[in-house]
Structures are given as C-alpha cells and as structure tokens.
Amino acid sequence: MAKGDPKKPKGKMSAYDFFVQTCREEHKKKNPEVPVNFAEFSKKCSERWKPTSGKEKSKFDEMAKADKVRYDREMKDYGPAKGGKKKKDPNAPKRPPSGFFLFCSEFRPKIKSTNPGISIGDVAKKLGEMWNNLSDSEKQPYINKAAKLKEKYEKDVADYKSKGKFDGAKGPAKVARKKGKKVEEDDEDEEEEEDE
Known part of the structure; x- marks a missing residue:
C-alpha cells in the first residue's frame, strides 16, 4: 500500500x-x-x-x-503535495485487465455463491490460491485473452494520442502541441505504469 x-x-x-x-x-x-x-x-x-x-x-x-x-x-x-497526481482524462482508454484479473471476474461469483457471507478479503485469498494451483496450460486461455485486450488497448492509445487530447484544438496548433509534448506524454505513461 x-x-x-x-x-x-x-x-x-x-x-x-x-x-x-x-x-x-x-x-x-x-x-x-x-x-x-x-x-x-x-x-x-x-x-x-x-x-x-x-x-x-x-x-x-x-x-x-x-x-x-x-x-x-x-x-x-494543507494543500495536496505539489507534483501530486494529475487528473486522468476520463476519455483516455482504460488499461486492460491481466490474465489473473480475467480469471477472478469469472470465478468470483462462483466463490460467493458457494460461500454465502464470505468477506471480500477471503474471496481474494481463495482466488489467489486457485490461480496459483492452475497449471500453465490452464492459465493460458486467460493470458491469451489478456494479450488480445492489451493489443486493442495499445491501438486505442495510439488513436487517442493521434487525435490529441483536446478535440477543440485547431489543426496546426494541435500538430505543434503534439510535437512539443510527445516526450512528456511518453514519460507520463511510464510513470502511470509504475504507479500501478
């Protein structure tokens, strides 16, 4: 944490x-x-x-x-510390789930129905144990699905960046802004990945 x-x-x-x-x-x-x-x-x-x-x-x-x-x-x-996280653009593409996360989405309802009243922490613990007990071949479908979603996400990010963050910006201004900001945007992406 x-x-x-x-x-x-x-x-x-x-x-x-x-x-x-x-x-x-x-x-x-x-x-x-x-x-x-x-x-x-x-x-x-x-x-x-x-x-x-x-x-x-x-x-x-x-x-x-x-x-x-x-x-x-x-x-x-007290003002939040300078250099605090910037607000994320709600229109930015959503980061794709991992294979483990896809597995959890599928099995969470099953665990809840077979263990009524189970706490969120215990559900997470059970899901972690189940995932660790899977063989690589059993994990593969989830990993493959996550990889496809990641490809789509990367394409969406490229489209999103090529459009520029401000749709209202006029053509040349948008291009000038894009060139100047390219490096910073890439850096932001790396920072965000480290955060998660």
Missing part, C-alpha cells in the same frame, strides 16, 4: 474514538506491563460504550467536536 502524504493532517476522531482512547489510557495505568489484545479490548470497549449515559457521552462528543474544528482548520492550510 502506498503511504499517504506525511504532511496530511491526522484524521478527525469520533466521540467513540475518544472513549476508546480513554479506556486504553486507563488500562495502561492499571496494567502497565500487560500488552493490549486489540480484538478483545475493542469488544470490551464496545460493550462499555453501549450502556454509557448520554450525559457521559456528551463529554466525548465535545472532544470530537473540538477535534473536528482542529481537523477542518488544518485541512484548510
């Missing part, structure tokens, strides 16, 4: 988040040597939060409101 911008303000906390934080601090004071088992701890906090009276909860609501003010103020001062 790509790391977010380190300068980005810390997300705002809810009343419940502050309650959990308070519980954790209490736990640390009472049992400084005992490490927190997060799953059990979350469950206990949730059970303690339910019966908490509105009056007690209002204290945490106030904390959450103050934190929201802090967050909104910091977000106003």
